Amino acid sequence: MSRLFVSLASVMVVLAMATPARSEPKTERTVNCVYPGEVLASALNDFAGQLGYRFEPGDMDEAFELESMIWVHAKGVSPAAAAELISASGGVRVSIDDANRQVLVAEDNEDAPSATGVRSFKTDKLCQVYTEYQKRYGTISEAGLEPDMLYRPTATEELRSALEEILQLGDSAPGSAIGKRLVYTRSVEDLDRIGELLRVMESAHGGESSQLQVDRAYRGKLAKLQSNFGGEGTLVSALLWQLFKDCDVPVYVDHAQMESFDLEYDTTAITLDNAHSHYDALLGLAREQGFFVDCKHGALRIHEDFFVGSSSFRVFDVSDVLAELEKDYADLKTDDKVHEGFHGDLRSEGGVQVIVDALSTQLDNAGFSPLLRAYGPRIAVVGGMDVVDRAAEILEAMGWQPAGAGEGEGK
Amino acid sequence: MRNFIALAMVALLPLAVCAQDKAPKTIHIGFYGESAYDCAEKLAEQLGAKLHLHDLDEETLDAPCWLVRDEVTPQAAASLFAIAAGYQVSLDASTSTLHVYQPGVSVGDARVKGYDVSVLSGRFVEYVNNYGAPAVAQRPNEAPEPERTAAQHLADALDEILYDPRGGDSEPSVVGDRLLFTASEQGHARVREALDILVAEHGGESEALRVERTVIERLKAAEFSAEIERTPVASVLTAICKAAALGIVLGPDLAEVAVEEHIDFPHKKGTSALAALKQLTAQMAAQDLPIDISVREGTLVADLAGRSSSRGYRVYDVTELLKKLDASYQRQRTAPGKDEGFDGDVRRAGGNRVVLDSLEELLDEVHQGEHATCICFGTRLVVRGGCDAVDAATNILKEMGWEESGN
CATH class of the missing domain: 3.55.50.30 (Phage tail protein beta-alpha-beta fold)
Incomplete structure (x- = not known):
């Protein structure tokens, strides 16, 4: 009983963490975003109406984006969270002007400055991990290249590159690497994401992002739902609605994916029956329609590209696998001067890249092409629960072992 | 929202839930x-x-x-x-x-498995150290060929042994002395079987080849007497199989032709179904429609030559043969610097390529070359093909000095 309570409490904590922290102590309002295939302008009018505000399209009055469809289903969420989800599905930037009681919309311009803060991150521990890795397994630079033609970043500079790739921070507002410190001037949300990734990477056995844990909790809820639905000619939009309509899991279809869907005509062969869960059907639909599922903005995200900035990731520590591989490659050495011989070692084979390449190939064989990035012996896999768990399975097939319970796995 | 409700209503019309029997x-x-x-x-x-x-x-x-x-x-x-x-x-x-x-895509039930191939890799290293050809000196301005580990050579060999033209295209990964495959349960069973036979002391035959032998025996034992005139090739093949109480499946390329193409099939009464099948394939080859025969799930598979996906193979251990060859090359060495002299050894002659090249040439001579694929991995030689091709290879190897062991 106490275990059950603890589990429930954990899920509640995780869910609470997932809700973007836009504290509005004055009015603890919530809204219902039920826009499954709704025209953006109509959704924004409804959203503003729920707040008792007015929708003000401003310069976008004539914009075609307002006539395109969005797909959001999130009940009882904060207005700020709702604005995030509508923005992400509509490919625009929705904001709430409490002072003038307006809901505003603007083009989604990545370069536009958003609310910023400056934050500095100490990276001593990670730099040490990287330097030790480089000394033991780092690829030796090819002979013949002029020294100034080689890119030789410091551990901090390499970490900055890794963070930018994993979180897809974009070219604007880059971080600064100063000694063993990284400094960023970005939005508070970005700074929080950077801080979280650094914490997870620094942890002895890696771990998961909070959004990935939320993802697990949401999928768990879907796995408990069953219904009978569908048949020949079922619309994808109808199945999506059936999957989520009775579930308190917030979900949205990313803007790029919305452009790929034709909600009026796209049909699916996936059906629902009482022998299988809504989660099984969602995975089947994802495979059939070629989309992916992860978690962003505290909601399940249906999207088509891992490289659009996800907050769902897991970091694996593969130090033990590297140590084993070092021995394996030593065993695979042949005598000198023989044809078909091998005289290399783990360094010459690429160090951690041996693992990353295999992980990438096997994930690709399973129908996934997620973002993978190594930093020394730490490998980040960006994606939803199904991708990350498949990656863990592949790493286990390579000899990696998850840390035991209570050892800070972070899972 | 109204749009959506309308769409959903339309979608609900064909709602059909059928209880599965x-x-x-x-x-x-x-x-x-x-x-x-x-x-x-x-x-x-x-x-x-x-x-x-x-x-x-x-x-x-x-x-x-x-x-x-x-x-x-x-x-x-x-x-x-x-x-x-x-x-x-x-x-x-x-x-x-x-x-x-579609062929080539990963299927939904594919799972990843890692296979420890340290024993086979170790044997390959031993083979290279004992019989591997000397490295060729690198020419000036020529980029060195990337070296490959034993496990990478094994991955290449498995790729050829398990190749299925209409199957999934699942690339294995080599990590140290482990091979990773993402495949269905059936695919993993094939990988496991191949590794087990490769590692077995004396090699051996795949289950598919053993099943093919039993099917051939059934065809041999059955009598075929049907009178056939102006009948589609597909029906003739089916009639022959029916005489041996066997099923038949035609590959799609053959089916396109064999359903339409009508033939007369005169044959001796009371001949065996196997003889009839051989007569028919010879007749079709003469009409520019060469047919390959294999077996799957105890069923005869016929397809256009070169399109079949026979899963039969036999693994031969040629360690002793290489030892014999090593000794025989040593015996044939002459004093250095003599005209018509020989100063080499089995290494310089190509190691296992000495056996492989001769085998391929001789299989061609007995018209089995196109039905067989020969693959070498260190001291293991694999012949992939049907019973006829494998048996021909066995005879050729015996003539080279290879001896059947107790497997």
Whole structure:
């Protein structure tokens, strides 16, 4: 009983963490975003109406984006969270002007400055991990290249590159690497994401992002739902609605994916029956329609590209696998001067890249092409629960072992 | 919102929930040239399963299918239909769904498994150290060829041994002395079997080859006496198999032709079904329609030559033969610097290539070359093909000095 309570409490904590922290102590309002295939302008009018505000399209009055469809289903969420989800599905930037009681919309311009803060991150521990890795397994630079033609970043500079790739921070507002410190001037949300990734990477056995844990909790809820639905000619939009309509899991279809869907005509062969869960059907639909599922903005995200900035990731520590591989490659050495011989070692084979390449190939064989990035012996896999768990399975097939319970796995 | 509700209402119209009957233990299949789509629907119905086409539709599945088989299990039926249709087919018993995929894509039930190949890798290293040809000196300005580990050589060998032209395209990964494959349960079973036979002390034959031998024996024992005039080739093949109480499946390329092409088939009365089959394949080869015969799921598979996907192979351990060759090359060494002299050894002659090259040449001589693929991995030699090709290879190896061991 106490275990059950603890589990429930954990899920509640995780869910609470997932809700973007836009504290509005004055009015603890919530809204219902039920826009499954709704025209953006109509959704924004409804959203503003729920707040008792007015929708003000401003310069976008004539914009075609307002006539395109969005797909959001999130009940009882904060207005700020709702604005995030509508923005992400509509490919625009929705904001709430409490002072003038307006809901505003603007083009989604990545370069536009958003609310910023400056934050500095100490990276001593990670730099040490990287330097030790480089000394033991780092690829030796090819002979013949002029020294100034080689890119030789410091551990901090390499970490900055890794963070930018994993979180897809974009070219604007880059971080600064100063000694063993990284400094960023970005939005508070970005700074929080950077801080979280650094914490997870620094942890002895890696771990998961909070959004990935939320993802697990949401999928768990879907796995408990069953219904009978569908048949020949079922619309994808109808199945999506059936999957989520009775579930308190917030979900949205990313803007790029919305452009790929034709909600009026796209049909699916996936059906629902009482022998299988809504989660099984969602995975089947994802495979059939070629989309992916992860978690962003505290909601399940249906999207088509891992490289659009996800907050769902897991970091694996593969130090033990590297140590084993070092021995394996030593065993695979042949005598000198023989044809078909091998005289290399783990360094010459690429160090951690041996693992990353295999992980990438096997994930690709399973129908996934997620973002993978190594930093020394730490490998980040960006994606939803199904991708990350498949990656863990592949790493286990390579000899990696998850840390035991209570050892800070972070899972 | 109104838009959506309207759409959802339309979508609800065809709502149909069918209770699935319990899946049958065995079924009878008789597809005689209907389109692959019709056959897929019929098969799904017989299996009490839903049909799920992945990136395929009725129009793309329009080629004729020829598959006749009694008393076949649902999984074997799916496997045979895959050959007939030329697509990947899997039956998911847990969801009662018959999935049809394009060749080359990963199928839904694929899982990853890692295989420890340290023993085989160790043997390869030993082989290279003992018999490996000397490294060729690098020419000036020539980039060195990337070195490959024993496990990488093994991955290449397995790729050839397990190649299936209409199967999934799942690239293995080599990590140290481990091989990783993402495959279906059936795919993993094939990888496991190949590794087990490769590591076995004296090599051995694949299960598919053993099954093929039993089918050949049945054909040999059966009498074929039917009188055949102006009959489609597909029907003649079916009649021969029926005489031996065997099923038959035609590959899609052969089915296209064999359903239409009518022939007379004069033959001696009371001849064996095997002899009739050989006579028919010879007759078709003379008419520029060469046919390969193999066996899958205890069913005869006929396809255009070069398109078949025989899964039979035999692994030979040639360690002792290499030792003999090493000794014989040593004996043939002459004093250095003599005209017509020989100063080499088995290493310089090419190690296992000495055996492999001769075997390939001689298989060609006995007209089995096109039916066999020969692959070397250190002291292991693999011949992939049907019984005739493998038996011909065994005889040739014996003539080279290879001796059958107690396997």
